[in-house]
Amino acid sequence: MGVPTAGRLGPYRLLSRLGAGGFGEVHLALDPEGRTVAVKVLHPHVAADEVALARLAREVDTMRRVRGPHVAEVLDAELTGARPYIVTRYVQGRSLAALVATGDPLRGEELTRLVRGLAEALAAIHAAGIVHRDLKPANVILADGEPHVIDFGIAYALDSASVTASGAVLGTPGYLAPEVLEGRDAGPPADVFSFAATVAYAATGRPPYGTGPAPAVAYRVVHHGPDLTDAPAWLAPLLEQCMSTDPAVRPPAAELCERVGAAVPPPGPVAAPVRRPAVDRGEEPPTEHMRPDRRAPGPAETYARHRERVHRRWVVATGVVAGLTAAAVRDYLPELSVLVLAAYGTGVLIDAGFALAARARGRITFDVAGGLGAAGLYALLVAVFSPFTLLLAAGTVLVVLMMILLAG
Template sequence: MERLLPSDPSVIGGHRLAGRLGAGGMGVVYLARSPHGAWCALKVIRAEYADDPGFRARFRREAELAAGLAVRWTVPVVGADAEAREPWLATAYVPGPSLAEAVALHGPWPEAQLRSLGSALAEALDGVHSAGLVHRDVKPANVLLAADGPRLIDFGIARAVGATALTADGSVVGSPGFLSPEQARARTVGPPSDVFSLGCVLAHTATGRPPFGTGGAAAVLYRTVHKDPDLDGVPEGLGRIVRRCLAKEPELRPDTRELLGVFGGFAADGWLPEGLPALVAARAARVLDLPVPDPTVLSGPAPADLAEVPEDPPSPTRRRLLVAGAALGVTAVGGAGAWWRWGRGNAAANTGSARRTRHVLALLGSPDDAFHQNQIRGARLAVEQHNKDAGRTVDLVLRTADDRGTAAGCAAAAARLAADPAVSLVIATGGNATAPAALPPCTEARLTLLIVRADAEDLQGVKMTTGLVLRTTQTTGPPGALLYLNRAVKPDRTVIVHDLATEKESLTTVRIATVHGKLDGETAVEDVAADADFTAAARRIAARPQDAVLFGGVRPERAAACARALRDAGHRGARVGGEHVLGASFLAVGEDWRIGAGYTDASADPRTKAFAAAFRTRHGQAPGPWAAEAYDAVRFAAQGLASLGDDDRSALRGELLRSPWQGITRRIAFDAVEQYFQVEEDTGEFLYRVTGGTARFVTRSDEIDAET
């Protein structure tokens, strides 16, 4: 659970909010206390969804249907308001871990406990279906574990059988890896779809892995529709029924009544595997001790999608101070837009009498992005260190903006930031699928955009007027991997695997290695069709087993297939690739591959020891990928803002372009004419080695030598 943001209300529909349980594309889920004193989970739907014609009527109907559920293993609805500006639904709160967390922490479940789990969830779904609902998102994260049994939660995308869905037909609704083939094909779903998802949940709980593998959503959906599930490890006594649940055709699956007969009744005694009762009890005790914060009073609404970066962990007193500060800002200048000017204009510094300019830096990304929180923490540390410097001439304020993990969401969020004159600079934390979409609105508003992580070739090929990419792009290939081959391996020949499943990205690497001659020695190219495996290519490569291999694709599952084929064919030479292949599927089979990446491991990199120590002190954990790079982005921005003073924000990019700047991760410099990121002396890239299912830091690219 996270603390409330200053922009969050303190009361919704008479429910006093105590914290945030989560946030997603549809809205925010809060922990709240009802008017009667009971804890509940209160889900608030974003206003833009409520503006959809017919949404409120559907929301009201489905809330009423959910409220009518009297099923033992679901959570009751305790309140709802379909007419609020942001409609909300409150359900009883279960203070236990999710099944997903339990499996991750304690591993697969034995057969006896699996039967109790299956029985309870089948009974819950039987009641759901009898009430005329289909859940449509049965997954481990939506199963909470209480001492007396599991609870199926989150009917946020449930729909009445035969009625129009909350999302239009033709879109995929649910969670890849646990949704049915008919959901993957965006077809009409009924109760059998939930049975398929239940089969996925049981298989995952029995084995510790999803039955259709991991990786990109498209690959998982493809396997769900076309491939057999991986049920290796499911107890023999449950294997047949789980396989029937996972039948591709809905009519071949058992119904919930048959499942209840197979699983038997719920065994209340010992239904949780060893170790989990203590975890459940600890979570329940933690909630009982939670304070409820004092009410917040705001005289105007906070700007949409822009929130102060939360502390971690906060105290209730700290939150009240933050909220009071926000309220003071609104009241002092009257209105939401003026509040942001209060955060930006000339104001007395926190200490002393010197007057400093305040600048708002907005971190644009998705909370669902695996690396976003790392970057928030790295950026926060940079801001805090900067603001403690008595000699500073500017104060920094860090905010976040949610791009919802899509290009459209990123463009919309960037447009809102660009329209706010208080924002001095935007730092895009997302990857190639989202960050480039922020360019057009920032360009139109002449708002400087720093791109930390994305490396799409298009970012290099277009001369930008406001954007600056703080790393090399795909136009240089994976430099760390190329340098490793040239300096450490020195092969007579390198074979570049041109994966046509991602032809554009692969072609860039092929061109760098061959046309531009970035690899020493002879090169050859193996084309692999998008619908082919790598077996034939691997056999040809293994005919010369000492040749090096450079994988040019970007999909982890394709890289995994290539690695597996090379291993099985007996290839013994060096194997390298770029950072985009570092997914779970590849790491499981890519032993001893070397990977070139644009981010460092700050805990292992000798040049970032001070940062790593400060990060641990501040956040209580080691810095993750891209944390140090976000730290550098803020510090780079700060030196430009110091030169800018109180000038118009449109002049900031020019200030940043003028002089090279040395960060802890790399030297940031730009070509004077073309204004692209300039690599000097092979710096700013990093080499990793895959070992034991993990990518481990080896060295910086400029330190690669024959001994690496």
């Protein structure tokens, strides 16, 4: 029942193996229309459990109706063949676990976007009547700074005696709620606990209940409070409430959205709503200690920032190349030297004209500074370096630029 790294599975063409978890292997694949998807092929011991598969088949119909910008929705499933599988939207990014493990904790806008995105995802999942049961940093994929929750509902649906005996549903104790570890009924409040533990990991850079053998971590979850040292002041009180050992104390996912300024999905598995400020809904805005560091930018704002970064890099890079080239050919081809500076200056002036029409004062200032900087660089290079040295430098820059273009 092994799955090759390349081949076909039903109508899907498998391209490469992305990884493996407690329930199966995940493969990057193409659907019949040529779109990339993620195909999770269940492990043999899971596929052999008819009771678990029947329960999963019942849950899949509900899981397919969950929609939202922060969930990797279920697209298809085949649970009756020799190799049962589930197909989800493919999110190209890195898991939160890998990102924090190899870098620094999330701060500022990055953390705010994570908190709001996870709250929205959890609310959308719960609105459909589904319990994730296995929310943790490894099941959160970050793409362009936005979180996407994967594998929702699978752990809950496959919670049968034979599957659990294999250890597949044990999960990671530091992110499982106390009631799950104690074998009690686990509903939406268990996901709220996992949400807080996941956010605490992202905000502090370490598991909230420490590391060590699984039984030791599980004991701390049940009998001790989390370590929220270094968590932001606006976030720590909410995390502490969400990680209470009493499920009744934890706020529901819809309330989480309200408290962090995220969108609240309407009842039922429908598309994600448009976010509106609390004051527009006739409500009190978040209190100061609960207000995130900054508002998460929307798609239009993110695109505008990206264009601004590209513009500034263009002005600086072309200014350096123009100044260096003009200085290098000054003694050999003085007309070309003047032409290069004039061409750069004309380009900057045209761009500044567009900025003036758009009333973008910052862009005009940067264009003027770029033009003056290129002229200043030209004068400095001519005064300090010999023509031969400048010619070698210009040639080196040209070769590097050609290599970059070819690599691209």
